[in-house]
Amino acid sequence: MVSKSAIAEVESPSQPQFSKHQKIWTIPFILAILSVVILGIISLFTGVYDIRGQEDGWNMFFITRVPRTVALMLTGAAMAMTGLIMQLMSQNKMVEPTTIGTTEWAGLGLLAVYLLFPGPTLVLRMTGAILFSFAGTMIFFFFLRRVKLRSSLIVPIIGLMLGAVISAFSTFTALFFNMSQVVESWFVGSFAAVQIGRYEYLWIIVIVTILIFMYANRLTLAGLGEDIATTLGVNYNRLILLANALVAVAVGVVAAVIGNIPFLGLIVPNIVSMLRGDDLRSNLPWVCVMGMGTITLCDILSRVIIMPFEVPVSLILGTIGAVVFILILLRQRKSRRLR
Amino acid sequence: MSALDSQLHTNGDFHARLRTRATRAFRSRKEEKRYWLLLSALLGLGLLASLGLLLYNNPVPVDSPSFIPVVERRLVAIIAMLIAALCHSFATVAFHSVTNNRIITPSLLGYEALYSAIHTSTLFFFGAGALVRFTGIGSFVLQVALMIVMSLILYGWLLSGKYGNLHLMLLIGIIIGAGLNSVSGFMRRLLAPSEFDLLQSRLIGSVTNANAEYFPIAIPLVIITVLCLFFFSKKLNVLSLGKDVATSFGVKYQASIIFTLVLIAVLMSVSTSLLGPLTFFGFLVAILSYQAAPTYDHRYVFPMAFAVGFSILTSAYFLLYHVLQAQTVVSVVIELFGGILFLIVILRKRSL
Secondary structure (H helix, E strand, C coil): CHHHHHHHHHHCCCCCCHHHHHCCCCHHHHHHHHHHHHHHHHHHCCCCCCCCCCCCHHHHHHHHHHHHHHHHHHHHHHHHHHHHHHHHHHCCCCCCCCCCCHHHHHHHHHHHHHHHCCCCCHHHHHHHHHHHHHHHHHHHHHHHHHCECCCCCHHHHHHHHHHHHHHHHHHHHHHHCCCHHHHHHHCCCCCCCCCCCCCHHHHHHHHHHHHHHHCHHHHHHHCCCHHHHHHCCCCHHHHHHHHHHHHHHHHHHHHHHCCCCCCHHHHHHHHHHHHHCCCHHHHHHHHHHHHHHHHHHHHHHHHHCCCCCCCCHHHHHHHHHHHHHHHHHHHHHHHHHHC | CHHHHHHHHHCCHHHHHHHHHHHCCCCCHHHHHHHHHHHHHHHHHHHHHHHHHHHCCCCCCCCCCCHHHHHHHHHHHHHHHHHHHHHHHHHHHHHHHHHCCCCCCHHHHCHHHHHHHHHHHHHHHHHHHHHHHCCCHHHHHHHHHHHHHHHHHHHHHHCCCCCCCHHHHHHHHHHHHHHHHHHHHHHHHCCCHHHHHHHHHHHCCCHHHCCHHHHHHHHHHHHHHHHHHHHCHHHHHHHCCCHHHHHHCCCCHHHHHHHHHHHHHHHHHHHHHHHCCCCCHHHHHHHHHHHHCCCCCHHHHHHHHHHHHHHHHHHHHHHHHHHCCCCCCHHHHHHHHHHHHHHHHHHHCCEC
């Protein structure tokens, strides 16, 4: 896998020179940021409630619209970055929280908290989701390191099956305790309920983001595999643990506050790496910005598509994400054909 | 092959013995004996449990005129279990051999997603009345046809041609399933709780979903497909050795794979539209039957898988209905065991 990607870097003619990579503030990047800002402004002024016409319009603006837009930005950045980190750690482009069952583990964690503490607070739910998704991700990575793989496509297949097992377990527990609709409504992530006082924990994601940026170089080394990383002076196991902890925190917080956000971590990093090649350090800001933009766009769509009602954003992401995922797979199939 | 055989014959007794040894499916007579013992024990257990299901706890006495109708009603459930066991065992074992991988189940290929999408959208667009009425032969045939067409499109698109890739096809099937699930998940969210409950009972696999009306179509279809698979055993034996080996043995790899997958699609869609989704049942059955039948010959693995499946289904239903009084959760319990077994198996695997 390592050698394959290395070969791809040399062969691919679209790969920009390394020196260009170092510069982050290029014109395309500034344009991307500008378009995300514009999307954010559109998101601020999209909704049923007439902000400028009503007397308490501006109050409403600060109670729901601003938190919603902030939540969108934070969630988008978090999910896209976790996807990138997971792909790097597993050296597999098809890995992300939905394809290896991390989200299902988070859902199971939420359910466990609901069962143990009647009427749990948000902190409790979040803790449960974080702990369970950490355990789940670690189990999967443990499994990946132990087995020899014949095809890189087998990883998401096993991961999705694992996710199905976990969600079968959740379904069983939920049926047993009569809580099916809790599970069901969790699996449909939506930003509709975001308002002041209900989203602030998402700011934890900022800390996660800073940590990821700080560790970006070492994570890139870890992405070369255990042997090379160790030779280059990186404590591989500790780094894997740290990366998984960061992923689990981001996924758990998002799971508790928003719900299930499928495929974002898969499509954004893949599109960025198609456009720019694989350099974590300079791709990270791109992945953040593209993640924010994608989810904001989807959320605006979800608000206007059946106005005055709302479609949960995870439906739109699930559908679009599935289509994009299939397109990415087919593209890979074509490039494999050429070789 | 026959030329080789006759040559071996002329080479005397030693080679003749070698030949007979080479054609046997089991490593030793002991294993063969154990196989037949286990097979008959499992079939016996299945029969016993189904007799129990038919007769135990019958509210009316044997000599009453309503005894026969009660038994008949219960017989429908038994037949449904037979069909489920046949479909899932044959489909999963064949799928494992064809994909050369013993931890994937064919039920991941989106049949269930399509099933739940069909039912959810019926409820969503046409209301609860339509869902209750959506039960005739027509709807059954429609569902089966839709699922088979979907898998044919998938296979034809991704498996044919020089660069067909099985893993890619699997992954795309799963992703299509996920996309369909997100569509139906959204529709379910807009349902009233009462409608949601109605749908929930449909979407969880259960033999009580089975409708005797479908049997005249389902039974012949399943029997023909199962026989096709059974008589395809020799090819499957070779296919399970992998693409390269199978090709050098002179098997038309692409064509045989697509043929097998179509048969699997028929089995899975009949079972899914008759009983609802059962994700890990086939997996559970196949893994257990590999343990029980220490051979690679599908002519022996298939019957064992069927026996395992039938005895699991009937005894689980018998225990949970009459001993533990928990009627609704049978399939969920089977799923749970299948899922746990899946976890154990993948954690013990060394290579995939």
